[in-house]
């Protein structure tokens with residue numbers, strides 16, 4: 001890791017210089033001529049950006065420094081933005097982000113945060129109802145990641161032909177997480193509603209949705225049903241480096257016919273949640289948040305001194321209070337440590353050459 005960082009282009013080619021010795025305007029030219037593109041794929045130091053309707057291949061400009069450019073980013077492009085074969089544009093800036101999905105690489109001793117996707121507004125947690133068995137703890141971790149990123153979670157429960165969703169859903173009632181139930185083997189015609197695809201399409205329309213789920217849950221089956229030419233779209237992204245689409249482990253954004261995007265994340269199987277801010281999770285429980293006023297400083301909200309127990313016992317959070325508090329604590333606990341199931345699901349290595357980010361996106 002440290003060797004890779006040593007040879008990162010921003011380290012090698014940009015002379016450190018004295019801090020603040022150059023005027024900011026000179027360091028970061030306005031690039032008034034830059035066109036805006038949407039990053040739809042990243043592969044080996046090349047970014048595929050959609051400019052109007054054409055894919056444009058780009059590299060990052062030095063002036064970006066160590067900032068990660070990820071799928072979902074809107075970027076300013078200069079240079080050859082024709083998208084013609086062999087052309088290469090330069091990414092000179094990243095537009096302000098509305099959300100940031102990140103993870104901590106927990107296998108790294110330095111707990112480095114990495115940005116996975118920018119600007120997505122929904123996280124679809126794809127879980128099979130059976131075969132493979134659902135992993136509730138993983139789902140909880142995804143919920144925490146969504147809340148932390150400022151994204152709306154959506155449970156997508158696949159393989160409803162194998163098991164009724166009622167039991168699984170019990171754990172999510174008090175969290176009020178929206179869900180759709182799908183099956184690819186309804187035996188009926190697609191579009192009659194029994195396969196859940198129409199429900200799912202309605203949930204995805206005009207949104208930018210990240211799909212996460214572990215192997216075998218039926219994510220590819222869904223993507224193929226949602227995006228008829230998904231294979232070709234992924235092919236366009238990966239044609240850049242001649243890398244086959246089946247080997248891609250980076251995120252890729254796919255356009256939906258009805259408007260909106262789904263972002264498939266083949267390389268992301270889990271989230272490290274070490275960076276998550278407690279308050280951002282509590283914020284998603286407005287009925288409980290006010291009850292933390294009586295908490296001791298630095299309360300984890302999962303300790304005997306926590307003020308929430310009394311708050312809820314006094315009825316301040318209504319009849320649902322106790323189960324809401326229980327659910328909140330379940331989510332908080334899912335952040336800590338590494339569960340067996342988590343360590344059994346390893347993340348893929350990151351894009352080579354992508355500099356890890358620690359905190360310089362804080363202002364984004």
Ligand SMILES: Nc1nc2c(ncn2[C@@H]2O[C@H](COP(=O)(O)OP(=O)(O)OP(=O)(O)O)[C@@H](O)[C@H]2O)c(=O)[nH]1
Pocket residue numbers: 158159160161162182183184185213214215216217218219220221222
């Ligand atoms: N019974 C049933 N099987 C399904 C359903 N959807 C997908 N499958 C099967 O589940 C298996 C996994 O499906 P995929 O779509 O490849 O799953 P994935 O999540 O993309 O898994 P990876 O490719 O390993 O990432 C395949 O054998 C599918 O045919 C479903 O609704 N019901």
Ligand SMILES: [Zn+2]
Pocket residue numbers: 292295296299300301302305306307308
């Ligand atoms: Zn507390």
